[in-house]
Amino acid sequence: MDGTYELFRQHHGLPEELRARPRAAVRAVVEGTIALLESGATHVGVATDHVVESFRNGLWPAYKSSVGMDPAILAQFGPLEEALAELGVALWAMTELEADDALASAAAVAGDDPAVEQVLILTADKDLAQAVRGERVVQLDRRHGRIIDHDGVVEKFGVEPTSIPDLLALVGDQADGFPGLPGWGARSASVVLARFRYIGDIPPDQASWGVSVRGAQRLAVVLRENGDLARLFLDLATLRVERQLLPSVVGLRWTGPGPGLARLAEAWGARSLMDRVAKLAAVR
Numbered sequence: 001m002d003g004t005y006e007l008f009r010q011h012h013g014l015p016e017e018l019r020a021r022p023r024a025a026v027r028a029v030v031e032g033t034i035a036l037l038e039s040g041a042t043h044v045g046v047a048t049d050h051v052v053e054s055f056r057n058g059l060w061p062a063y064k065s066s067v068g069m070d071p072a073i074l075a076q077f078g079p080l081e082e083a084l085a086e087l088g089v090a091l092w093a094m095t096e097l098e099a100d101d102a103l104a105s106a107a108a109v110a111g112d113d114p115a116v117e118q119v120l121i122l123t124a125d126k127d128l129a130q131a132v133r134g135e136r137v138v139q140l141d142r143r144h145g146r147i148i149d150h151d152g153v154v155e156k157f158g159v160e161p162t163s164i165p166d167l168l169a170l171v172g173d174q175a176d177g178f179p180g181l182p183g184w185g186a187r188s189a190s191v192v193l194a195r196f197r198y199i200g201d202i203p204p205d206q207a208s209w210g211v212s213v214r215g216a217q218r219l220a221v222v223l224r225e226n227g228d229l230a231r232l233f234l235d236l237a238t239l240r241v242e243r244q245l246l247p248s249v250v251g252l253r254w255t256g257p258g259p260g261l262a263r264l265a266e267a268w269g270a271r272s273l274m275d276r277v278a279k280l281a282a283v284r
Helices: 003-013 024-038 055-059 077-087 099-111 126-131 150-157 161-171 186-196 216-225 227-237 261-268 271-282
Strands: 045-049 090-094 119-121 137-141 146-148
Touching: 003 024, 003 045, 003 077, 003 099, 024 077, 024 271, 045 077, 045 099, 055 227, 077 090, 077 261, 090 099, 099 119, 099 126, 099 137, 126 137, 126 150, 126 161, 146 150, 150 161, 161 186, 161 227, 186 216, 216 227, 261 271
Parallel strands: 045 090, 119 137
Antiparallel strands: 137 146
């Protein structure tokens, strides 16, 4: 689960009068995680951005950062990690890498384990579409209750999951702060990448493309003249898979909460939360 995404989603989904309460979004994320366990999930890991900035800011200074971010959300980053740790779920609090990198890493390890039935990546973030594998590793958009598998990625973006970084490099990613290449839009990029899959395999001569794209000759010139920029954006859009973050899926098994969860529940005025967790722990 992308804890940072969930924090933002819950914060903006709260009524205004609740949004102003300290740690309101943290409590909502914790309750949502408990709901996952109640729904039958036995192995849960949550990735967070311990700090918003990552190594990508060194590659592209305009990459997303904490500058201008709502202080009410920033103030809940640390408390969220504390609460998730006390809930007892596996936690990756990322600094040099991003939460998305941790999710891709864990999905790769879990997806390779024959004992795992299915891997659900709980985020609608388009970056994670590159980690999808058939119907085995899929995204779950909890907000809309939609599963996005391999065919869902192709339907949504027009390209295979492995081409998602190349697509983002060409069209840009506003949320992450890089613009893509001039003139390249979602349709032109998806049509060309559906044919060649990767930026490096696109012929420099437009006459060799064999696809119908408006302004193809101009797009080919842009790609030739901005090759270094395209490669940089591709680097930014490619998630890092660091398998040491999850040596084994055994580390994801939930066995119960830590001693501090009761204290947090008391502070939130949510004693019923502990009743829910106690029932779950009794059968794990």
